[in-house]
Amino acid sequence: MSVSQIIFYIVAAFILGMGILSVTTRKIFRSAIWLLFSLIGIAGLYFMLDVEFIAAVQIVVYVGGIVVLIIFSIFLTQQSGKEMPKAPMTRSIFAALAVVFGFALTYLLIYQYGFVTIDQPFDSTVARIGHSMLKTDQGGFSLPFEVVSILLLAAMIGCIVIALKVKPEEK
Amino acid sequence: MNEIPLSHILFVSTGLFFIGMYGLFTRRNMITMLMAIELMLNSVNINFVAFNKYLYPEKLDGIFFTIFIITIAAAEAAVAIAIVIHLYRNHKSIDVEDAAEMKW
Numbered sequence: 129m130s131v132s133q134i135i136f137y138i139v140a141a142f143i144l145g146m147g148i149l150s151v152t153t154r155k156i157f158r159s160a161i162w163l164l165f166s167l168i169g170i171a172g173l174y175f176m177l178d179v180e181f182i183a184a185v186q187i188v189v190y191v192g193g194i195v196v197l198i199i200f201s202i203f204l205t206q207q208s209g210k211e212m213p214k215a216p217m218t219r220s221i222f223a224a225l226a227v228v229f230g231f232a233l234t235y236l237l238i239y240q241y242g243f244v245t246i247d248q249p250f251d252s253t254v255a256r257i258g259h260s261m262l263k264t265d266q267g268g269f270s271l272p273f274e275v276v277s278i279l280l281l282a283a284m285i286g287c288i289v290i291a292l293k294v295k296p297e298e299k
Numbered sequence: 300m301n302e303i304p305l306s307h308i309l310f311v312s313t314g315l316f317f318i319g320m321y322g323l324f325t326r327r328n329m330i331t332m333l334m335a336i337e338l339m340l341n342s343v344n345i346n347f348v349a350f351n352k353y354l355y356p357e358k359l360d361g362i363f364f365t366i367f368i369i370t371i372a373a374a375e376a377a378v379a380i381a382i383v384i385h386l387y388r389n390h391k392s393i394d395v396e397d398a399a400e401m402k403w
Contacts, residue, residue, distance in 0.1 A: 136303050140311045147315050147338055151322030156331060163334050166315075170341050173311070176303075177352050182344075182365055189369050194337060194376045201380045202330055205387040215325040223324035231317040238309050243354065245305055250356040257366075260359055269363050276370050283374035287381040 136176055143169035154211045156202055164195045181254050308349040315342035329383050329393040333376065340372045 143166055150162035167190045174183035215223075261269050315338055322335030344365045351361025387393050 130302060133302055136307070140307070143311060144314050144318065147318040150338070151318055151326070151331075151335055156328065159331055159334060163337065166338065167341065170345065173308075173345065174348060177308075177348055179348055179352070179362060182348060182362060182369075185366065185369055186344075189373050190337070190341075193373055197376060197380055198330060198334060201383055204384055205330070205393050212328055212331075215327070220325050223321050226324065227317045227321045230320070231313060234313050234317075235310060238313065239306055243305050245353040246356055248356045250352045252359065252362055257359060257362060261363070261366075267358075272363070272367060276367055279371065280374055283378050287377050290378070290381040290385050 132176065136173075139169055139172050139176065143173065154214065156206055156212055157199070160195060160198050160202060163198075164191060167191050167195065178250055179252050181252065181257055305349060305353045308345065312342040312345040312349070315339075315345070327394050327396055329379075329386070329395060329398075332395070333379050333383075337372065337376070340368060344368055 146162050146166035146169060150159050150166055153159050153162060167186065171183045171186040171191070174180075174186055260267060261273055264270050319335045319338035319342065322338065323332055326332050326335065347361040347364045347368070351358065355361070383393050386398055390397055392398075
């Protein structure tokens with residue numbers, strides 16, 4: 129077993145452990161912090177898979193954007209020191225059963241399916257990604273790029289409209 | 300080159316997806332449910348990158364799908380948090396059981 133394999137298993141255990149803590153802890157602020165660590169672990173996994181650009185985007189967007197947004201909204205809406213009410217026993221038992229059987233079935237299918245992997249260097253430099261993102265002919269992604277920019281604009285306007293304060297006399 | 304078998308990476312992503320599903324089933328607070336959804340989206344991203352690297356290393360489609368999923372997840376989180384904060388202003392609670400009416 130080489131060093132990179134050992135590092136991979138440590139990172140994998142870190143991601144899964146932080147994910148489990150994030151969905152089971154009863155303090156909402158700690159839940160957000162465990163989620164943050166899990167996302168950082170996923171960025172480390174991307175580094176190990178040789179996709180440095182995706183790892184950087186993961187850190188910038190998820191860790192720097194979404195988790196900070198979630199923490200802000202926790203501070204705006206919750207008493208973060210208070211514990212959340214416990215889920216009813218039947219609900220958590222049935223959820224755990226569904227999750228365990230779903231995981232067993234899915235992983236059995238994955239394990240038995242023989243993936244034919246190609247051992248070939250994977251070139252994912254930023255220059256190559258950028259060229260094919262703005263290419264307009266075969267294999268280019270300029271149309272989804274434009275569609276996503278329209279989507280971001282629509283989401284921005286939608287957020288402003290939703291979060292506008294309604295004046296008391298209009299209610 | 301590829302020292303880690305593909306099925307071990309898929310184990311991580313499957314585990315993360317079902318952890319997110321457990322959180323979605325048991326939690327009743329909107330912000331924690333949103334966090335569970337983020338975990339599930341991340342597991343999908345790991346899948347796309349791993350398939351791209353191991354099965355089609357000459358293409359970049361999986362990476363582009365990952366980039367677009369991250370973008371859409373950011374937009375989705377922003378809209379969801381705007382909805383949560385608006386709901387908190389009106390109902391004084393962000394529990395999904397308390398948000399029984401859509402008309403406001």
